[in-house]
Amino acid sequence: MPSLKLLFIAGSRHGSGGRGDIALDREYKVIRDSIKKSRHRDRIEVLQPSLSATRAELVRRLVEEEPDIVHIGGHGVDRHLRLPDDDGFPHDLSADDIVHVFKNMTKRSCLVVLNTCRSLSVAQQLAECVDAAIGTEANLHDDVAIQFTQIFYENIGNRLDMALSSDLIRMAFEVAKIGIENRPSESELPQLVLKAGPDIVLSMHPQTKGAWRNLGIAPPGVELYELHIDTPPSNWHITEPPDSMHWKRVASQLEEQIEKLERRSWRRIHVLVSAPYSLGAILGNKLFQRFGRGRAIAIYQYDAISKRWESWGPDRPEPIFPPQEALLIPTWSNKESAETGSAGAGISDVVVAVSITRQLAWDEIRLALGPIANAPTLDAAPQHIGQDAIRNAEMVEGAVRDIGKLLAEAAERYPGATIHFFFSGPVALILRAAEKVHLLAAKVIVYERICSDGKWRFFQGADLRTNRLFLGPDTSKGL
Known part of the structure; x- marks a missing residue:
């Protein structure tokens, strides 16, 4: 029957x-x-x-x-x-x-x-x-x-x-x-x-644990379930290279929490971010790839100026006023292949440098790229872009949109090339932009700026195409 x-x-x-x-x-x-x-x-x-x-x-x-x-x-x-x-x-x-x-x-x-x-x-x-x-x-x-x-x-x-x-x-x-x-x-x-379950709160730093209680995200009748990634205190991610045990442990915790989310029925997830760009980008990619557009994901970042947590979307209502221009799309150098004469042909590596909070040093980028920096198959448009800071949520939408356009333009202009993405800015911004990045056919590598032996330098942080976290300069050690 x-x-x-x-x-x-x-x-x-x-x-x-x-x-x-x-x-x-x-x-x-x-x-x-x-x-x-x-x-x-x-x-x-x-x-x-x-x-x-x-x-x-x-x-x-x-x-x-x-x-x-x-x-x-x-x-x-x-x-x-x-x-x-x-x-x-x-x-x-x-x-x-x-x-x-x-x-x-x-x-x-x-x-x-x-x-x-x-x-x-x-x-x-x-x-x-x-x-x-x-x-x-x-x-x-x-x-x-x-x-x-x-x-x-x-x-x-x-x-x-x-x-x-x-x-x-x-x-x-x-x-x-x-x-x-x-x-x-x-x-x-x-x-x-x-079916809608409870709201999930996912926090990524000791200071973020319990911060959701002041966000007003738990009105009467809304059940909350908290997941936490217990990262080390202070600025561990800018003093320890990605091959340290801290990076491995945090990456492992991140994967465990994603698996817990898959086993639960939830209505909306609130992500409180204060973490490295690489981990934030991987988290954003994983959330979007595994859960698609069917459930709401809200992202919050602490604003040190206003001393409060701000919502960075994506279910935040559109601002009344248009967002301030946060990024300037660089003009590519239009390198041409001697054989085909077509723009972008023959280029195997492309550098995209985005700075929101500080000037990116080209010598640091060259050091991170190694032999690629002097190769004839490299095209780069290093440029200080942005307004030195994103001060409020109204500036976020434009920044997310323009980062997506920037990376999409690079992927379209240089099909098959590896995009080396050097980013300096709020981690919530890269997490928001991750959903756009994952749709690209290109391989995108995010570089993390770390103070090593008293000097600032970039390390390969994450491959967004494969959601792999690099554990040092040798890419074969990806997690």
């Missing part, structure tokens, strides 16, 4: 965006056939579909059938799903209305799949009342929707020797995303949002 019921709801067929005039009959058949071919097909009952379902039809089927899995295909607009009215004209159903319907069901659905454009915000609200929801941030194209649907339900059906748990849903979801051919941008791929 089937233990799970799956209901397919087809909304409006006509609209704009990635899905155009949708063949929803085909989408239903893909679900039905994928379940039929799966190993545990007898455990899933695919109910009679509701094609071109009105709002009343949607509510009636959910109340009467009490499905465990609800798959809605059709068109979506921001915070709305598009359903036909009784006369066949498109009618937008708001996220609040959708959540209200699911909250008032006698039996809670385990999973809601929104195979529609711009449905991620709806999925995020649904995760308050169902175990898991899937939506897409931008437009969802038909070929992506069909491929994802087929692989996802095949994996659900093949793995149902266990219960339909969050772990099973996550596993099937990740396999389905990997299996999509000609992958579009991340925003055009489905995203998984798990």
Whole structure:
């Protein structure tokens, strides 16, 4: 006897965006056939579909059938799903209305799949009342929707020797995303949002432990769970090179806490940062890569001037005034290959130097690069950029955006080259920018400025392409 019921709801067929005039009959058949071919097909009952379902039809089927899995295909607009009215004209159903319907069901659905454009915000609200929801941030194209649907339900059906748990849903979801051919941008791929759990607080320095109590992030009814990376006190990261035991221990703790986050269901994570740029960049990369856009990540950094913790986003509202220009994009030297004459050809290494708080010394950069510094295949644009400091949160958005543009320009202009990224500035800024860095096809190495033997010098800190922390000048020792 089937233990799970799956209901397919087809909304409006006509609209704009990635899905155009949708063949929803085909989408239903893909679900039905994928379940039929799966190993545990007898455990899933695919109910009679509701094609071109009105709002009343949607509510009636959910109340009467009490499905465990609800798959809605059709068109979506921001915070709305598009359903036909009784006369066949498109009618937008708001996220609040959708959540209200699911909250008032006698039996809670385990999973809601929104195979529609711009449905991620709806999925995020649904995760308050169902175990898991899937939506897409931008437009969802038909070929992506069909491929994802087929692989996802095949994996659900093949793995149902266990219960339909969050772990099973996550596993099937990740396999389905990997299996999509000609992958579009991340925003055009489905995203998984798990049922909202507590807020997680992750702090990275002894002085940050417990600082969240003064941030106002725990209103009544919000459960908080704290994770802590116990880094050494004082400025250990600027006095000890990356091959010290402190670096190894902190990197190991960081990985352990990320694994704990994977095993928990959480609503939002608050990261309190006061740590080396390399560790901050790796943490930002790991959080974004492993948890995607489905859950909010708020970042805070201590402002020594105002003597308080400031929110650095990314869920902070946009500032009223435009951000102050924080970075100046350098003009590349336009080196040309003698063979092809094309800009950027033949360049194997590119230096990008970003200074927010102090002048970067080119002699320090040359020392860190070693033999690469004098190679004809090196292009560099060292330049003091910024306004000496970022004093408030309003300056952050522009800085994050421009760092992303700077690195993206380098990667596009010099395909295949290694980007050596020398950064001097707030660690929260590099953590925020990490989500942009990880999307690059280039290899990006972050260099850490350390006082060694009484002299300031740069060490290779982290490879953001592989999320590897270097433990000294020899890159083979990466962790």
